[in-house]
Each structure stands twice: as structure tokens, then as C-alpha cells.
Amino acid sequence: xxxxxxxxxxxxxxxxxxxxxxxxxxxxxxxxxxxxxxxxxxxxxxxxxxxxxxxxxxxxxxxxxxxxxxxxxxxxxxxxxxxxxxxxxxxxxxxxxxxxxxxxxxxxxxxxxxxxxxxxxxxxxxxxxxxxxxxxxxxxxxxxxxxxxxxxxxxxxxxxxxxxxxxxxxxxxxxxxxxxxxxxxxxxxxxxxxxxxxxxxxxxxxxxxxxxxxxxxxxxxxxxxxxxxxxxxxxxxxxxxxxxxxxxxxxxxxxxxxxxxxxxxxxxxxxxxxxxxxxxxxxxxxxxxxxxxxxxxxxxxxxxxxxxxxxxxxxxxxxxxxxxxxxxxxxxxxxxxxxxxxxxxxxxxxxxxxxxxxxxxxxxxxxxxxxxxxxxxxxxxxxxxxxxxxxxxxxxxxxxxxxxxxxxxxxxxxxxxxxxxxxxxxxxxxxxxxxxxxxxxxxxxxxxxxxxxxxxxxxxxxxxxxxxxxxxxxxxxxxxxxxxxxxxxxxxxxxxxxxxx
Amino acid sequence: xxxxxxxxxxxxxxxxxxxxxxxxxxxxxxxxxxxxxxxxxxxxxxxxxxxxxxxxxxxxxxxxxxxxxxxxxxxxxxxxxxxxxxxxxxxxxxxxxxxxxxxxxxxxxxxxxxxxxxxxxxxxxxxxxxxxxxxxxxxxxxxxxxxxxxxxxxxxxxxxxxxxxxxxxx
Numbered sequence: 001x002x003x004x005x006x007x008x009x010x011x012x013x014x015x016x017x018x019x020x021x022x023x024x025x026x027x028x029x030x031x032x033x034x035x036x037x038x039x040x041x042x043x044x045x046x047x048x049x050x051x052x053x054x055x056x057x058x059x060x061x062x063x064x065x066x067x068x069x070x071x072x073x074x075x076x077x078x079x080x081x082x083x084x085x086x087x088x089x090x091x092x093x094x095x096x097x098x099x100x101x102x103x104x105x106x107x108x109x110x111x112x113x114x115x116x117x118x119x120x121x122x123x124x125x126x127x128x129x130x131x132x133x134x135x136x137x138x139x140x141x142x143x144x145x146x147x148x149x150x151x152x153x154x155x156x157x158x159x160x161x162x163x164x165x166x167x168x169x170x171x172x173x174x175x176x177x178x179x180x181x182x183x184x185x186x187x188x189x190x191x192x193x194x195x196x197x198x199x200x201x202x203x204x205x206x207x208x209x210x211x212x213x214x215x216x217x218x219x220x221x222x223x224x225x226x227x228x229x230x231x232x233x234x235x236x237x238x239x240x241x242x243x244x245x246x247x248x249x250x251x252x253x254x255x256x257x258x259x260x261x262x263x264x265x266x267x268x269x270x271x272x273x274x275x276x277x278x279x280x281x282x283x284x285x286x287x288x289x290x291x292x293x294x295x296x297x298x299x300x301x302x303x304x305x306x307x308x309x310x311x312x313x314x315x316x317x318x319x320x321x322x323x324x325x326x327x328x329x330x331x332x333x334x335x336x337x338x339x340x341x342x343x344x345x346x347x348x349x350x351x352x353x354x355x356x357x358x359x360x361x362x363x364x365x366x367x368x369x370x371x372x373x374x375x376x377x378x379x380x381x382x383x384x385x386x387x388x389x390x391x392x393x394x395x396x397x398x399x400x401x402x403x404x405x406x407x408x409x410x411x412x413x414x415x416x417x418x419x420x421x422x423x424x425x426x427x428x429x430x431x432x433x434x435x436x437x438x439x440x441x442x443x444x445x446x447x448x449x450x451x452x453x454x455x456x457x458x459x460x461x462x463x464x465x466x467x468x469x470x471x472x473x474x475x476x477x478x479x480x481x482x483x484x485x486x487x488x489x490x491x492x493x494x495x496x497x498x499x500x501x
Numbered sequence: 502x503x504x505x506x507x508x509x510x511x512x513x514x515x516x517x518x519x520x521x522x523x524x525x526x527x528x529x530x531x532x533x534x535x536x537x538x539x540x541x542x543x544x545x546x547x548x549x550x551x552x553x554x555x556x557x558x559x560x561x562x563x564x565x566x567x568x569x570x571x572x573x574x575x576x577x578x579x580x581x582x583x584x585x586x587x588x589x590x591x592x593x594x595x596x597x598x599x600x601x602x603x604x605x606x607x608x609x610x611x612x613x614x615x616x617x618x619x620x621x622x623x624x625x626x627x628x629x630x631x632x633x634x635x636x637x638x639x640x641x642x643x644x645x646x647x648x649x650x651x652x653x654x655x656x657x658x659x660x661x662x663x664x665x666x667x668x669x670x671x
Contacts, residue, residue, distance in 0.1 A: 057632060060632050060633045075518065075519075075520040075521075075632070123556070123557065126557050157608070157611050157612050158612050160557065161557050161558050161560065161561065161608075161612065164556070164557060164558050165558050165561065168558065179552060179553060
């Protein structure tokens with residue numbers, strides 16, 4: 001692994017270093033900030049990503065009955081509520097001793113999950129029409145070329161929106177409503193599709209697949225425009241963790257855990273997700289509340305890993321759908337036999353997954369099991385621990401509950417995708433800090449490169465709360481004595497001002 | 502711009518997370534207005550929508566509106582609320598998780614190639630945004646004030662931005 005993973009986590013002697021803080025303030029909770037400690041010559045001495053994660057949710061659900069979990073956990077996030085709903089439903093299946101759902105229930109849940117992943121990834125497709133996403137808004141040289149690519153595709157923004165809308169229609173019809181649906185319940189689902197609903201979704205699926213193909217084509221062209229830059233920017237060597245199917249195929253709903261090292265060697269494979277705690281542990285650091293998961297067998301220093309699209313596409317042996325499989329083969333070629341480690345390749349992998357989800361939805365819509373009436377299996381509480389694991393859009397998501405004999409939640413631990421990527425994001429920003437900031441006068445465009453690195457992971461910041469009127473970005477320069485010597489504010493409009501200068 | 506005869510009713514889009522204390526101010530106002538529409542036929546010239554947060558697809562809801570009112574909780578608004586016009590503004594954020602109303606208006610311009618409908622922000626002052634908390638006492642009072650204010654808005658009348666702003670903006 002690259003030494004950037006831990007090298008700059010703690011300065012040997014932080015006294016006398018200046019502190020630069022990048023702090024988005026749009027969220028009341030769940031915001032993040034980047035702290036850079038500089039010495040007098042502007043050399044990076046320490047780099048840390050703080051995500052002020054709201055951990056109150058575990059407390060919030062203590063004492064609640066297990067059957068409420070799939071509904072109540074959706075309050076965690078307004079973007080990926082379905083992932084939380086499904087993983088909680090899977091955990092309650094385990095609680096009730098149900099290993100296999102009815103075909104209709106499993107396929108409806110899968111359809112819901114593909115719809116969720118499609119709509120989440122579609123946001124990135126949409127944002128690809130903004131070169132800012134990939135390069136930062138001050139990278140004029142690279143912008144010039146990329147704008148040409150975008151101008152050849154004036155429909156990108158609209159297609160991104162329509163893809164997202166389609167994914168939400170899938171969710172609405174499988175979950176009952178678009179937000180706060182109740183489709184997944186312990187032991188199955190509470191509704192299937194009727195013929196009209198199926199036809200409604202079928203009507204547009206060919207277009208959705210075509211747009212998704214276009215999305216992969218677009219990111220490939222963008223990547224190729226500055227191939228060396230994309231391969232080098234924020235690149236770190238890391239292990240990768242994801243679910244895979246029994247045959248090693250790409251899998252986001254049900255499968256075994258696979259971890260591979262930075263060279264692609266097996267660390268473990270086909271691990272029962274309900275035993276994740278035997279293979280993964282959560283470390284803590286004194287400077288943040290957010291945990292640092294690691295692979296137990298390797299240890300906390302070197303055992304961190306990446307999750308999400310990059311890990312999933314690297315880890316799987318194949319896709320089950322033809323168009324996505326063809327794109328996977330093209331993708332892995334750039335790794336030259338090793339996993340693709342470029343952080344910006346997350347964007348590419350994400351679009352391959354978007355295409356797979358579109359294809360998989362199309363295949364499922366031809367399956368008459370979606371119309372079935374056998375929705376749910378009854379079970380009885382057979383054990384106290386309930387664990388659900390699936391691949392959310394941003395990566396592996398784990399819900400781990402302990403319930404009493406009456407099915408009331410005694411304890412809960414949620415390891416969300418962003419937590420799994422915590423160390424990797426820290427490593428990426430350190431790589432950027434070393435490469436782009438060290439030894440230079442601090443400027444806002446340079447700091448923006450750090451945001452570009454973070455965006456690749458698309459962190460989920462428990463963001464379903466917000467408050468208008470605050471500045472979305474604040475950079476504060478503090479001297480060794482703790483006095484603020486400079487401050488930059490970046491407003492929602494992108495305007496940067498320097499109060500006090 | 503579309504012909505005024507094709508315009509759809511004013512849209513009130515109130516957003517926030519109902520499970521997080523005063524962040525529920527937007528959805529709470531949405532519910533009050535919906536109840537009025539249902540029970541007494543009030544607010545007949547307004548369509549109300551709600552969601553956790555704003556996202557790109559909400560530009561579809563803005564199409565051909567006479568004007569648009571966004572409603573959200575705010576930690577900084579002067580109590581009990583602030584009301585002001587919005588202008589499109591592109592945003593650059595490091596996560597795709599939520600958008601500002603100004604950014605949604607900018608996306609509208611990008612997608613449709615024309616100016617978005619006139620839009621205003623009603624920011625209701627909130628204080629406690631913790632998970633699982635009810636509306637705080639002060640926020641409940643400000644919700645009442647915001648509801649009274651919204652009732653006074655001339656949703657049915659032809660829209661005149663200058664006159665409207667002069668009369669209502671804080």
C-alpha cells in the first residue's frame with residue numbers, strides 16, 4: 001500500500017504548525033471538514049478528513065420493535081433510504097430464522113434495489129455535465145477539453161434527470177410510495193407489481209438502457225481525454241471489499257463477502273455476511289468520532305479497504321448482463337492485471353453499475369414472479385442477533401441489531417458505506433495534499449482539488465437535515481496559538497470571499 | 502416563456518426531514534396547507550409538494566409554474582421567518598446529496614434553456630434539529646406565523662415581481 005495511507009495522519013510535532021480547515025456548513029449534522037496542518041513554509045505536515053457523523057441513530061432505535069426497523073431506518077438518509085430499508089428487512093429475516101424468501105418477494109426486493117442504485121448513480125451521470133465534478137472549477141486547461149466532450153452531448157443533463165426519475169418510479173411501484181415506502185417487511189414484501197405497473201416500467205426500459213450505455217461511453221471519453229491525470233489523481237493502493245455472488249459474479253443484494261488486496265490477491269472469499277464481525281473490526285482514532293473499519297487478519301494499520309463501485313467492479317469475476325460485462329472487461333484492462341486503483345475511476349465504475357442495473361431491471365420485468373401473490377413468510381424470533389448486509393450505491397452497508405425475546409431492539413451498530421471508506425478517503429486527500437499542495441502558497445483552487453478527491457467517493461453524510469442560510473464551505477487558517485489568521489468562505493453560488501482581509 | 506394560459510398553479514415545495522426536530526418545519530407547513538385544501542377547499546390555487554431535500558429531478562416539478570415558493574427550516578433566518586426572491590446559482594459541492602433552491606433553478610435553466618419561473622424562499626427559523634425530537638416551542642410559534650403569512654400571499658392574482666417583492670419580502 002502507498003505510504004500516504006498513514007504517513008500524514010499525525011504530525012510528529014504539531015506545535016508550530018498552521019491549521020487550514022475546509023468546512024462545509026450546509027448541514028446541521030453530518031458535515032465534513034478537511035484539516036491541513038502546514039509549517040511556516042507551507043509544507044503539509046498533517047492531513048485529516050473529519051466527517052462529523054451523526055451517531056445518534058443507534059440510540060434512537062433502542063427499544064423499538066423489530067418490525068418497525070425497515071421503515072424507521074429510512075429516516076437516516078434522503079438519498080438512499082431504500083438501501084437502509086432493504087438491509088434492515090434482511091436483518092429482520094435473519095431474526096425470524098428465514099433464510100429464503102418467496103420468489104416474488106426476493107425479486108421485488110431486487111427490483112427495488114436496482115431502482116435505488118440506478119437513481120443514485122444517475123445523479124453522477126447528471127453531474128458529469130459539469131466539469132467541476134471531475135476537475136474542480138479552476139482547472140481551466142482540462143476544462144477546455146472536457147467542455148468539448150460535453151458539448152457533443154447536450155442532452156446529458158436531461159438524460160441524467162430522466163434516469164433518476166425512472167429509478168424513483170421503480171421505487172414507488174415496489175415500495176408503495178417514493179419516500180418512506182413500506183415495501184420490504186420482515187419475511188418478504190407487502191406488495192408485488194400488477195400488470196399495469198409492470199407495463200408502465202417496461203415502456204421506457206429500452207430507452208433507459210440506451211441512456212445508460214451512453215453514460216458509460218461518456219465517462220470513457222472523459223477519462224481518455226486526460227488518461228494520465230485520471231490514473232494518477234488521488235490514486236492510492238488499497239484492498240477492496242464487496243459482496244459477490246456464489247459464482248463470483250457482480251452482486252449487490254445477496255452474496256458472500258470478498259476481500260482482495262491491492263494486487264488482487266485473495267484475503268477472504270464467500271464469507272457469510274452474518275459473520276462479518278469475525279473478519280472486520282472497527283478501529284477508533286482520538287481525533288474523530290468516526291470509526292475506521294479494517295480487516296482483522298491484517299490489522300488496523302494496513303487492513304483498511306475501499307468499498308463501492310470501484311471495489312465491486314474490481315472484485316467481481318463478471319457481470320451477469322451482457323452490456324455491463326463488456327464494459328467491465330474494457331475497464332479492468334486499464335489495470336493491466338491488477339485492480340484499478342485510480343480514485344477517479346470510481347466515476348467510471350459507477351456508470352458500468354448504472355448500465356448493469358438498467359439491464360437487470362429489464363430482465364426482471366420479463367419475469368412473471370413479479371406479479372405473484374406469495375409475498376411473505378411468517379417466522380418466529382429464533383435468535384437475538386439480526387444482521388443484514390448489502391451493497392448500497394456507495395458501498396457495503398451493514399446493519400447489526402441485538403433484540404430481546406420480545407423483539408425489541410437492545411443494541412444496534414450500523415456500518416455505513418462512508419464509514420467503510422473512511423480511511424481510504426483520508427488516504428486519498430493526503431495523496432492530493434502531498435502532490436498538489438505541498439510547498440505552495442495556499443489557494444482556494446488548490447484546496448478545491450481535495451474536494452474533487454472526496455467527490456469520487458460521494459460520501460453520504462447523514463445529510464437528510466439541512467438549514468438554509470449558512471455558508472457551504474469555510475476555510476480557516478489558524479496559527480499554532482489557535483488564533484484565526486485567515487478565513488475563506490465559499491458560498492453556494494461558488495463565490496469565494498475572505499472576511500477580514 | 503410559455504403562454505400564460507398554459508401556466509400551471511403556483512408550486513409550494515416544502516422540504517425537510519420530519520424526523521429531525523425543527524427540520525420538520527417545511528413538511529409541517531405542507532401538512533397544514535394540505536389539510537386546508539382537503540377540509541375547507543382553501544389554497545385552491547396552490548399545488549403543494551414535499552420531500553426530504555431538493556434534487557435535480559425537482560426541476561420537472563417547476564415546469565410552467567406561475568411562480569414557485571420553496572419552504573425550509575433555517576438556523577439563521579431572522580425570527581419568525583424570512584421571505585426573499587431567489588436567483589439561479591450553480592453549486593459546486595463535494596457530495597451529490599442535496600441541492601439548494603438556487604442550484605435547482607440553475608439546473609432548470611441548464612436543462613430547458615430558458616429562465617426558471619420566479620421563485621421565492623420562505624425560511625422559517627428553527628433551533629433544534631436533533632433526530633427524534635419534536636418541533637421546538639419557538640419553532641411551533643414560528644410555524645403559526647409562517648402559515649398566516651402564506652395565507653396572505655396572492656396566489657390567484659397575476660404575478661408582478663416588483664410589486665410582490667415590495668409588499669412581501671422581508
